[in-house]
Amino acid sequence: GQQVQQSPASLVLQEGENAELQCNFSSTATQLQWFYQRPGGSLVSLLYNPSGTKHTGRLTSTTVTKERRSSLHISSSQITDSGTYFCAMGITGNTRKLIFGLGTTLQVQP
Amino acid sequence: DAGVTQTPRHEVAEKGQTIILKCEPVSGHNDLFWYRQTKIQGLELLSYFRSKSLMEDGGAFKDRFKAEMLNSSFSTLKIQPTEPKDSAVYLCASSHDRGGLREQYFGPGTRLTVL
Numbered sequence: 001g002q003q004v005q006q007s008p009a010s011l012v013l014q015e016g017e018n019a020e021l022q023c024n025f026s027s028t029a030t031q032l033q034w035f036y037q038r039p040g041g042s043l044v045s046l047l048y049n050p051s052g053t054k055h056t057g058r059l060t061s062t063t064v065t066k067e068r069r070s071s072l073h074i075s076s077s078q079i080t081d082s083g084t085y086f087c088a089m090g091i092t093g094n095t096r097k098l099i100f101g102l103g104t105t106l107q108v109q110p
Numbered sequence: 111d112a113g114v115t116q117t118p119r120h121e122v123a124e125k126g127q128t129i130i131l132k133c134e135p136v137s138g139h140n141d142l143f144w145y146r147q148t149k150i151q152g153l154e155l156l157s158y159f160r161s162k163s164l165m166e167d168g169g170a171f172k173d174r175f176k177a178e179m180l181n182s183s184f185s186t187l188k189i190q191p192t193e194p195k196d197s198a199v200y201l202c203a204s205s206h207d208r209g210g211l212r213e214q215y216f217g218p219g220t221r222l223t224v225l
Contacts, residue, residue, distance in 0.1 A: 031212055041218075043201065048213040086153070088214075095166055096141050096205065096212055100153040 003027060006087050006101035013108050019074040021104045023087030031090030032063050033098065034072050038083045046085075047072070077108045112137065114217035116202050122223045128190040131220045134183055135204030143203040143214065144177050144187050153201070159185065192224045 003026040013019055023032075032050045035043040047054050049061040049070065063070040074081055084105045088098035115134045123129050135142045144156040157177035158166040164177070174193070179185040189196055199221050205214040 030210070033213060035216075043203075043216040045213060045215060048211065050211070088153075090212065095158065096160065096207075097143060097155045097158050097166060098153075098203075098214055102152045 003099050004087055004089055004101035006085075006104050008104060009102070010105040011107070013077050013106065015077060015079055015108055015110050017077055017108075019072075019077055019081075019106060021072040021074070021085050021087075021106075023070040023072070023089075023101060025068050025070075025087075025089045025099075027089070027091045028068070029065060029089035029091060031096075031098070032065075032070050033088050033090075034059075034061055034070075035086040035088065036083055037086065037103075041083075043086065074106075077106075079108050079110060082106055082108045114202055114204050114215055116200075116217035116220050118220055119218060120221050120223075122225065123192045124225055125194060126191045127224075128188065129192055129222065131187045131189075131200050131202075131222075133185045133187070133202030133217060135185070135202070136206075136215055137183065139204035139206040139215075140182070141205045141207070141212065141214075142179060142185050143205075144185070145201045145203065147199040147201055147219070156187065156200075189222075192222075194224045197222055197224050 007022045034046040047061040053062045058075045060073040084103040086103045088100045142159045159179045176188045199219045201219045202217045203214045205212045
């Protein structure tokens, strides 16, 4: 089954509202990374946050490894924030691959 | 620093053709990954190299997909023969282990359409 679950699957906001994206993972993750993708675009790394709280600009990620969850908070959303946000985890062991969730599609309206 | 580069950006192939996709990782990164992205399956790992050695070869993709890394700054992904179901975006990523931290950086991708 899906080892990384993201919620909600989609989200529509008015410009200026805050967004809270959730990520739950089924194994103990040693790596946790949030990505952003515009339609037709590549994956842009937003935050690398295997544990604790990290900030960059209007983004805040909180990862609680023991509870197998991470969140991404977007404050004061802008129209240009529209796109898909992916959570990806790396697991313990010899592999260094990332396992991705299916993403949260965010649409910010004026 | 230059990021991950991929060529071509778009590829159109006829069913049964052989195509080769190319990737140059971030300079100094010793992990290189090939992923495939489709709307239905999402992002799936195809291959993973560490210091040029193949560490993982996605089981479902073994028969027609072959990734190679002949030197630390260049990798190829060959699909032979192509099938329409191979239509997808192929993404290359690289990372470097810094004290256990391994942030991955992705290239722009190659959008493959197989007719």
